[in-house]
Amino acid sequence: MSMLPDDLWNRIMEIGIGTKSLDYKDICRLSVTCRGLRLLAGDDSVWSPLLLSHFASSSKDLNLIKNDGDCIGNNNRNSDSTVSAKFKSLYKIRYFVSKCGLIDWENNDRYEKEVKHRRFLLRIESEIAERLRQIQERVLQSAREKEKMNETIAELRNLRQAR
Structure with missing residues (x-):
């Protein structure tokens, strides 16, 4: 010492x-x-x-x-x-x-770990839900663009027939 x-x-x-x-x-x-x-x-x-x-x-x-x-x-x-x-x-x-x-401090620690794990799972579920919402939004946007494209094609056909 x-x-x-x-x-x-x-x-x-x-x-x-x-x-x-x-x-x-x-x-x-x-x-x-x-x-x-x-x-x-x-x-x-x-x-x-x-x-x-x-x-x-x-x-x-x-x-x-x-x-x-x-x-x-x-x-x-x-x-x-x-x-x-x-x-x-x-x-x-x-x-x-x-x-x-x-x-029982050990169970208290276990409880805190469970709470952290639940928060982690909820965060992941939230991210999944957000991604699904984005996918649905893009599918709707794609459907709208497809509809516009079909309308444009129909217009072009009508113009060709009119000539």
Whole structure:
């Protein structure tokens, strides 16, 4: 730990989380190795991406916590440990709630995927309907032009007969 500066360790953790090479278990394991990594592993920059990736519907809660200085169950705004542990404590709460089965986050993600899929299908159906409308419009236009062409041919025949 003493070989690398803290900002480099922090960046390593952020990249690991960003590439999904590190998960919450790995961060917890790193935090028990030494005091310096424990302090870095408790940082919001580490836990906020984890919270967003695992509990997608919690973005509203994240905005509430960002705007409000309170940590859940603690009203002390001046404590640095409270401020830096907001995302970690929210992750803990979400994790235990999902483990107890009170809220099924995985089904929520599945529901969001289904909604995205439905939107995708509706978009495709809409494009198909638009293309069919364009085809019908062109068929009608073609029929009108064919009718005009037949009228023109009939006129030409009449002119030939009149000569």
